Amino acid sequence: MASIGIVGAGTAGLHLGLKLLSHGVPVTLYAEQDPAKLRAGRLPNTVAHHSPTRAHERELDVDHWGGPQADMHHMGIHVNAGPQSFGMKGRLEKSSIFVDYRLYQPKLAEDFVARGGRLEVLPVDAAALESLSRKHDLVVVATGRNGLTSLFPRIPELSPHTKPARLLFAALLKGVRMEEPVGMNAHLVPGHGEIFEAQVISRHGRVPSILIEALPEGELAVLSTQRYDEDPRAFEALLMDRLRRFAPATYERVNPAEFGVLGPMDWIQGAFTPVVRRGWAPLANGRFVMAVGDTHVTNDPVAGQGANAASASAFALAASILDALGTERPFDEAFCRAAGERMWVAVAPATHWTNALLQPPPPHVVDVLVAGSQEPRVADAIANAFMIPENILGACATPEAAAAFVARNRPPARESAPEALAWRPLPEDVATKVAEVR
Known part of the structure; x- marks a missing residue:
């Protein structure tokens, strides 16, 4: 039987390995760290897994954390633009979930081994990759460490960014009353970036989390450039100030006396450039290697699609x-x-x-969000479409598509809201202003 080597034990590598194992294919996973070290490490991210990825997890029998106290069924979207501010909250038909990857990835690595996979803790660089290619029928690269992404050339026409579009800060928090039932809030702050509040399953149970997506020139950027560990109390005061000013729907649930980062390893800062690379590369020995997940396509976290794209990539490659x-x-x-x-x-x-x-929204997209703020059924439709890129892209593709999306999801005339609350497009000058300042 042919054997497959996978370099990297992130979501893409683990999902690919588990999928191939389920079909009886021998797989060796080469990981940078063993599961115990991962569990004790720094918070790597605050990623969401949406319904397509959760379906993959059920297929792989690794949906270990789902349930009423974990499944997210609500999403709020708030446009915080001064006098033009508005918001909506929608209910998800199929739940999403946030799990601390210090739990998720070690557990899936252990599942992989328990099901017959071979796990080797081994850093792999380009030279080692040549050697591994002679041991396996195919080697797949699922990590960018040790310079391995340089093997896969950037595709310029699919990679519009040449520098980071956002500066990032993420943390698990204390002193924030979590919404019930489980939900998340996306605060869109024109001219400054985005603030995402969610609830993450961690070793402490369900805890609140924050992700700051800061425009480099905006007032959120300091949260990505000022080091938390240099003065934790001052940083937490700064974070609380930004929530007060730019995320009021979250700030109203903050207890100032208890607010802060949950623990010394529960935060991360950084920035990276989104890029699409060629999905394969030749080696000097005449063999070929494939890229999967973030090694193939690196997306900014702003849409909450990184882990979901990684799983989709892994399942597509497994099928091939x-x-x-x-x-x-x-x-x-x-x-x-x-x-x-x-x-x-x-x-x-x-x-x-x-x-x-990552771009300012056109006026017709602002109109869709305004409609959601005025009609619950439209809000539900937006929340569900937001999680599935194909659906939201279709809804927002053109002014005509946006108008049809709103019309399709409004209730029948006899159930419509009173005229004072009925949906009307945002006046063109206001919609343009909201879009332009983003």
């Missing part, structure tokens, strides 16, 4: 590998090209949606 094994097709350049195209089809909507959110 299983097809090739079933037909005894070699893992040659032709295979790599076809598999790369299949992965891109799977993740392109997430990339397009993410890149759209």
Whole structure:
């Protein structure tokens, strides 16, 4: 039986490995750290897993954290733009979930080993990759560490960013009363960026979290450039001030006497440039390697699609590998090209949606959000579409598509809200102003 080597034990590598194992394919996973070290490490992110990824997890039998105290069924979207501020809250038909990756990835690595996979803790650079390619029929790179992303060239026409679009700060918090039932809030702050509040399943149970997506020139950027550990109390006071000014729906649940970062390892700062790379690369020895997940496509977290795209990428590549094994097709350049195209089809909507959110919204998109603030059924439709890139891209593609989306999701005339509350597009001058300042 052919064997597959996977370098990197993040979501893409783990989902790919578990999927192949479920079909009886021998897999070796090469990880930078063992599970125990991961559990004790710094918060890596605050990612959401939406319904398509959760379906993958149920298929892989790794949905270990779902349940009434974890599943997220509500999403609020608030446009905090001074006198033009408005907000909406929608209910999700299919729940999302946030799990601390210091729980998630070690547990899935242990599942992988328990099901017959081989896990080796081994840093892999380009030279080691050549050696591994001789041990396996195919090697897949699921990490950017040790310079491995340089093997996969950037595709300029799919990569509009040449520098970070946002500066990032994320943390688990204390002193914030969590909404019930479980939900999240997205605060869109024109001219400054975005603030996302959620609830994460951690080793402490369910706790509040924050993700700051700061425009480099805005007043949120200091949360990504001023180090938390240099003066934690001063940083927490600064964070609380920014929540008060730019995320009032979250700030109203803050207890100032208790507010702060949950623990010394429960925060992270950084920035990176979104990029789409070619999904395969030749090695000097004539073999080929594939890229998967973030190694193939790196998205900004603003759309909450990073882990979901990684899982979609992994499942698409697994399907290509299983097809090739079933037909005894070699893992040659032709295979790599076809598999790369299949992965891109799977993740392109997430990339397009993410890149759209990094730009000022056109007036017709503002109109859709205004409609959601005035009609609960439209708010529900927006919240559900927001989680599935294909759906939200279609809803916001053109002014005509946006108007049709709102009309389709408004209640029948006899159930409509009173005239004073009935949906009307935001006046053109106001909609344009909200869009321009973003």
